Amino acid sequence: MQTKTKLLNRRRINQKLENIFLYPLSIVHAPIGYGKTTAVSQFLNQYAGTADLVWVSLAGSGGSVEYLWNHLVENIQGSDLRHTLKKMGYPYDELKRANLVDLLIDYEYKRPAVLVLDDFQVINDPGVFALIKLVVQEHIKNMHIVLITRDLSKLDAAGLYQKQLCFTLTEKSLKFTGExxxxxxxxxxxxxxxxxxxxxxxxxxxxxxxxxxxxxxxxxxxxxxxxxxxxxxxxxxxxxxxxxxxxxxxxxxxxxxxxxxxxxxxxxxxxxxxxxxxxxxxxxxxxxxxxxxxxxxxxxxxxxxxxxxxxxxxxxxxxxxxxxxxxxxxx
CATH class of the missing domain: 1.20.1090.10 (Dehydroquinate synthase-like - alpha domain)
Incomplete structure (x- = not known):
C-alpha cells in the first residue's frame, strides 16, 4: 500500500472509485500524469483498517511475470494463503491455473480483499490477463482486482464489460476540472x-x-x-x-x-x-x-x-x- 500523504481530495473521483468494491475487476486507464496511482492510493487508504489491501507496483519489474507473482505473494496478509501460493508458484499451465482459481474460490475472505497491480502496461505476457479473466469470471465474493495502466490495447475485456464484471475509470474522468x-x-x-x-x-x-x-x-x-x-x-x-x-x-x-x-x-x-x-x-x-x-x-x-x-x-x-x-x- 502507498504511503499516506496529504493530497488534494477529489471527492467526485472517490465516488467513482467506490465501484471497486462492486465489481470483481476495475481498470483505471489514462496516459502518464493523470494521477491514476494517486487517485487509487488515496481512495484505498481510507479502507486500510476494514479491507485487506495488496499493492504491487510493476514499474521496476521489466515486465517479469515472476516479479509480479513474488511481490504479490509477499504482500498477502493471510499466512496460510501466502504459504500455499508461494509453494504453488506462478501457474503457467492450465491445470495449475484451474487449481489457483479453485483455491481462491474456496478461500474464506473475512473482509473485502483488493489486489492492485500498478503500471500493468509493462506486462507483455497475454497469459497474465487471461488468468485474471479466469478469476474475474468466477465473481468471487469479497475479492476485487484493480489494474492501473496506460495501455488498454493488450486487455481484451469486452466480454467482461458485457457481463458487467468490469468497471473502468478513464482519462475523461481523471482529468482535473477547473475547480x-x-x-x-x-x-x-x-x-x-x-x-x-x-x-x-x-x-x-x-x-x-x-x-x-x-x-x-x-x-x-x-x-x-x-x-x-x-x-x-x-x-x-x-x-x-x-x-x-x-x-x-x-x-x-x-x-x-x-x-x-x-x-x-x-x-x-x-x-x-x-x-x-x-x-x-x-x-x-x-x-x-x-x-x-x-x-x-x-x-x-x-x-x-x-x-x-x-x-x-x-x-x-x-x-x-x-x-x-x-x-x-x-x-
Whole structure:
C-alpha cells in the first residue's frame, strides 16, 4: 500500500472509485500524469483498517511475470494463503491455473480483499490477463482486482464489460476540472509559503503589529500578519539586505546588486502586496475594520513599540516607525 500523504481530495473521483468494491475487476486507464496511482492510493487508504489491501507496483519489474507473482505473494496478509501460493508458484499451465482459481474460490475472505497491480502496461505476457479473466469470471465474493495502466490495447475485456464484471475509470474522468485546478493551486501556494516560512521565518515585529491589530481592531491574527508583513519587510531591509533580497527573489523580484537596502525593501514590499492581493486575493483589511482615528493610531503605535516580539526584530521599531506602518496598512 502507498504511503499516506496529504493530497488534494477529489471527492467526485472517490465516488467513482467506490465501484471497486462492486465489481470483481476495475481498470483505471489514462496516459502518464493523470494521477491514476494517486487517485487509487488515496481512495484505498481510507479502507486500510476494514479491507485487506495488496499493492504491487510493476514499474521496476521489466515486465517479469515472476516479479509480479513474488511481490504479490509477499504482500498477502493471510499466512496460510501466502504459504500455499508461494509453494504453488506462478501457474503457467492450465491445470495449475484451474487449481489457483479453485483455491481462491474456496478461500474464506473475512473482509473485502483488493489486489492492485500498478503500471500493468509493462506486462507483455497475454497469459497474465487471461488468468485474471479466469478469476474475474468466477465473481468471487469479497475479492476485487484493480489494474492501473496506460495501455488498454493488450486487455481484451469486452466480454467482461458485457457481463458487467468490469468497471473502468478513464482519462475523461481523471482529468482535473477547473475547480480542482484552483484548489490544487491554492494547496501548492500554501505549501510553498510553508517552505519559505521554515527556511526564512522568525518571529519579528510583524507579529507585534498583528497582535495590536487583533487586540484593537478585532482582525484575525493570520490576516493581520499578512497586512503587516510587506511593510515590516521593507522596514527591516536596511538591517538584513541579503535576506530581504532572497525573499524578494522568491516573489519574482530581480536585483542588479546596485540597489540600496531601501530600494530593495520597497521592491519586496510591492511584490509581496501584489502576491497577497492579486494572486491570493486576500480579503482587504477594510473587510474587518475601518481606519482608526489618529488618537487610536497613536496609542496603537506606542503599544507596538513596547510589544514583546519586538525583542526578536533585527531593527528597533520606534513609535513613529510603527505609526507610519499603521498608516500604510490602513491606506
Amino acid at each position: 480542482e485546478i484552483q484548489r490544487y493551486f491554492n494547496m501548492a501556494v500554501a505549501s510553498m509559503l510553508g517552505g519559505w516560512m521554515l527556511r526564512y521565518g522568525h518571529t519579528h515585529a510583524g507579529h507585534s503589529v498583528a497582535h495590536i491589530l487583533g487586540a484593537r481592531c478585532g482582525i484575525p491574527h493570520g490576516y493581520a500578519c499578512a497586512y503587516a508583513l510587506p511593510w515590516v519587510l521593507e522596514f527591516n531591509a536596511p538591517a538584513l539586505p541579503k535576506k530581504t533580497a532572497a525573499v524578494g527573489r522568491m516573489f519574482g523580484c530581480s536585483f542588479t546588486g546596485a540597489e540600496t537596502p531601501q530600494q530593495a525593501g520597497m521592491a519586496v514590499r510591492q511584490a509581496v502586496i501584489a502576491f497577497r492581493d492579486e494572486t491570493l486575493r486576500l480579503r482587504p483589511i477594510s473587510g474587518f475594520a475601518e481606519r482608526p482615528d489618529d488618537g487610536m493610531l497613536d496609542r496603537m503605535a506606542a503599544e507596538i513599540e513596547m510589544e514583546l516580539f519586538q525583542a526578536f526584530n533585527p531593527r528597533r521599531m520606534k513609535k513613529e516607525d510603527a505609526r507610519i506602518i499603521l498608516e500604510n496598512i490602513f491606506s
